[in-house]
Amino acid sequence: MTAQIIDGKAFAGTLRERIATHVAHLKQQHGITPGLAVVLVGEDPASQIYVRSKGKQTLEAGMNSYEHKLSADTTEAELLALISQLNADPQVHGILVQLPLPEHLNEALVINAIDSAKDVDGFHISNAGLLATGQKAMVPCTPLGCLMLLREFCGNLSGQNAVVIGRSNIVGKPMAQLLLRDSCTVTIAHSKTRNLQEIVRGADIVVAAVGRPLFIQGEWIKPGATVIDVGINRIEQGDGSTRLVGDINFDAAKEIAGAITPVPGGVGPMTIACLLANTVTACCRMHSLPEPEGLSV
Numbered sequence: 001m002t003a004q005i006i007d008g009k010a011f012a013g014t015l016r017e018r019i020a021t022h023v024a025h026l027k028q029q030h031g032i033t034p035g036l037a038v039v040l041v042g043e044d045p046a047s048q049i050y051v052r053s054k055g056k057q058t059l060e061a062g063m064n065s066y067e068h069k070l071s072a073d074t075t076e077a078e079l080l081a082l083i084s085q086l087n088a089d090p091q092v093h094g095i096l097v098q099l100p101l102p103e104h105l106n107e108a109l110v111i112n113a114i115d116s117a118k119d120v121d122g123f124h125i126s127n128a129g130l131l132a133t134g135q136k137a138m139v140p141c142t143p144l145g146c147l148m149l150l151r152e153f154c155g156n157l158s159g160q161n162a163v164v165i166g167r168s169n170i171v172g173k174p175m176a177q178l179l180l181r182d183s184c185t186v187t188i189a190h191s192k193t194r195n196l197q198e199i200v201r202g203a204d205i206v207v208a209a210v211g212r213p214l215f216i217q218g219e220w221i222k223p224g225a226t227v228i229d230v231g232i233n234r235i236e237q238g239d240g241s242t243r244l245v246g247d248i249n250f251d252a253a254k255e256i257a258g259a260i261t262p263v264p265g266g267v268g269p270m271t272i273a274c275l276l277a278n279t280v281t282a283c284c285r286m287h288s289l290p291e292p293e294g295l296s297v
Contacts, residue, residue: 003227003257006153008145012269015148015295016061019276022292023062026283034283035064036094036120036276037086041079041105042072047098054096054272061276066092072102079105080113087115093286094120094279117286120278128169131177138278139297143175145270146207146228147182147297153259154205154226158183163200165189165216165247166209171230175207178297191215208247218252227253227260230267 026032036058040051051067058065068082079097086095095118101107111119116126122140130137150157162184166172172188179186189199191210200206200220206227208216213233221227231247246263254260261267277295284291 003254004153004259005254006149006228006259006261006266008149008261008266009269011149011152012145012273015270015273016057016276018292018294019273019280020061022280022295026280026289027062030287030289032283032287033062033064033091034094034279035066035092036096036279037066037068037089037092039068039070039079039082039086039095039097041070041074041098042102044100047100051098054275057272058276058279063276063279064091074102074105076105076109079110083110083113087113087118092118093283094118094275096121096275118282120275120282122174122278123170128174131174134181138282139178140170140174141271141274141278142171142209142230142267143178144274144277144297145267146175146230147178148274148294149228149261149267149270150205150226151182157205159185160204161185161187161202162205162207163187163189163203164207164209165193165196165200166207166211166230168209171209175209179205179207181297196220206248210247212247213245214247214249216248216253218249218254218256221248221253221256223256224258225256227257228267229261229263232263232268 038051038054055065055067086092095114111123112125116124119127119138122138127137162179164172164176167190176186176188197220201222209230213235229246229248233245234242236242244264281291281296
């Protein structure tokens with residue numbers, strides 16, 4: 001059996017079309033244009049590429065994009081002053097500070113300075129707490145994208161055994177909370193988990209977010225399981241070139257799983273699409289308007 005390939009790129013494209021439709025509705029019916037502000041400190045090449053992509057997709061969806069590029073030696077006080085300004089700006093509905101920050105800046109302090117209602121990354125401690133207690137929160141983009149893919153390809157998730165491999169605040173922990181909310185039986189594992197192979201083999205759903213290339217082997221996968229690979233790792237080939245791989249040995253796992261995301265082209269495209277979705281959700285909540293169906297949980 002060869003697994004169905006979960007095309008995250010295609011799903012993200014459809015999601016962005018739905019977002020654009022709702023943005024047009026907000027403009028026409030309410031005179032409101034959702035606005036996303038992205039703050040980049042320093043000149044990290046990967047972050048610069050990511051920020052450009054976010055800005056491009058924000059504009060393509062009909063939203064306002066506000067980019068703030070600061071030098072690497074920006075002080076904490078200067079960055080916090082900008083965040084305060086964006087918090088108070090009624091045209092800005094979502095704020096994202098691109099990570100990682102330069103070492104002299106306190107990431108937790110900066111993230112928690114963002115108005116939690118505008119925290120479209122879902123990293124603010126208030127949103128983490130709301131999600132953990134089953135209340136309405138801004139959900140981190142990557143776990144939200146994973147959940148959307150799982151619902152699309154698995155239907156009702158209730159009662160399924162899910163294993164999340166990874167315990168980060170950005171992916172692993174919120175992913176587990178979302179699966180619990182959908183009535184899965186959830187195990188959180190990580191690189192130091194004993195008998196990890198046995199635990200994975202019992203899972204109907206596997207979400208890999210451990211950050212180790214090809215860490216999870218194909219024979220660990222339960223036949224017919226749905227596999228979501230969050231990992232993005234660049235490895236060297238024998239000829240000196242490099243390629244992107246996930247945390248799962250895709251070639252082996254696809255012969256056993258029922259459905260699986262590729263790397264690239266799986267979870268990655270969903271992250272920015274869900275950032276846009278969160279911005280629209282934040283906009284609707286701020287203006288006490290009905291939230292668009294399917295863009296939030």
